[in-house]
Amino acid sequence: MRVSFNSFAFQESDDSLVPVPYNQAYVQGGFLTQHARRIDVYSGAHTHDAEVRVRVWDMEPETGGGPWDEQDEVDFESATGDVAAWSTAYGRLPDLINLGTPGRWRVRVSCSGRAEAKRVSEQEGVAYGVEKYVVDFWLQR
Numbered sequence: 818m819r820v821s822f823n824s825f826a827f828q829e830s831d832d833s834l835v836p837v838p839y840n841q842a843y844v845q846g847g848f849l850t851q852h853a854r855r856i857d858v859y860s861g862a863h864t865h866d867a868e869v870r871v872r873v874w875d876m877e878p879e880t881g882g883g884p885w886d887e888q889d890e891v892d893f894e895s896a897t898g899d900v901a902a903w904s905t906a907y908g909r910l911p912d913l914i915n916l917g918t919p920g921r922w923r924v925r926v927s928c929s930g931r932a933e934a935k936r937v938s939e940q941e942g943v944a945y946g947v948e949k950y951v952v953d954f955w956l957q958r
Contacts (some may be wrong), residue, residue, distance in 0.1 A: 818866065818867045818868075818869040818902060818904070818910070818950070819866055819904045819906070819907045819910065820860045820862065820863075820864065820865050820866070820867050820904060820948070821863070821864050821904050821905045821906035821907065822863065822864070822905045822906065823845065823859055823860045823861075823862065823863050824840070824843060824845075824857060824858065824859055824860060824904075824905055825857075825858050825860065825867075825902060825903060825904045825905075826839040826840075826855055826856060826857045826858065826902070826903045826904075827855070827856045827858075827893070827900050827901070827902055827903075827914070827924070827952070828854065828855040828856075828900065828901055828902075828903055829854035829855065829895055829896060829897065829899075829900065829901075830897055830899035830900060830901045830913060831896065831897050831899075834854060834896045834897070835852075835853065835854045835855055836852075836853045836854070837852055837853065837855070838855070839855055839857065839903040840903070840905050843857055844857065844859075845859065846859060847859055848887045848889050848926070848928070849889045849890075849891050849926055851891040851892065851893075853894070854893070854894055854895065854896070856891055856893055856924060856926075858926060858950070860931070860934070860948060861886070861928075861930070861931025861932060861934050861935045861948055862931075862934035862935045862937070862938040862939075862944055862947075862948060863935075863938055864906070864938065864943065865934055865937075865938050865943050865944040865945070865947070865948065866943065866944070866945045866946060867934070867946070867947075867948040867949065867950060868946040868948070868949045868950065869902075869949075869950040869952060870949075870950065870951050870952070871914050871952045871953075871954070872951070872952070872953050872954070873914070873915075873916055873917060873953075873954045873955075874953060874954065874955040874956075875955065875956060876955055876956075876958075877923065877955050878925075878953050878955060880925070880927075882927060882951055883927065883929065884929065885927045885928060885929055886928055886929050886930065886931040886932070887926075887927070887928045887931065888925065888926070888927040888928070889925070889926060890923060890924060890925045890926075891923075891924055891926075892921065892922070892923060892924070892957070893921075893922045893923070893924045893954070894920070894921050894922070895916055895919050895920065895922060896919050897919055898915065898916045898917055898918045898919045898920075899913055899914070899915055899916065900913070900914040900916060900954075901913060901914070902914070914954070916954055916956075918956065920956055920957070921956075921957040922954050922955065922956055922957060923954075923955050923957055924952065924953065924954050925952070925953045926950060926951075926952050926953075927950065927951045927952075927953075928948065928949065928950050928951075929948070929949050930947045930948040930949050931948055933947050933948075934947040934948035
């Protein structure tokens, strides 16, 4: 995931269905910010390449893995069942997340390597794969 300006987002693939598209109403700091059909993620480093693994489940998964620097959950509604990833400097990224069905989803984002990604970015240049994310989507019943 190409991170720029400390952020990236997951957003309904059909932009016309997103009331406030990414990067409008972006909130700095924190970790996750929920918007209608959009989730903003605040990264530990300004500009870098983070490793992001997205998983789609039929039911809530175990929280396993870690240890995590940050972990939070938000709701996400999808009208199409397809989600696009976005980055400020790069716009819409080419990979599409297929949820399999429209509906109300719960999303857990877990992250490690935030402080190290910030350190590497500030002292050595672009950090590649230092900050790691696991993003779990599961259908709300």
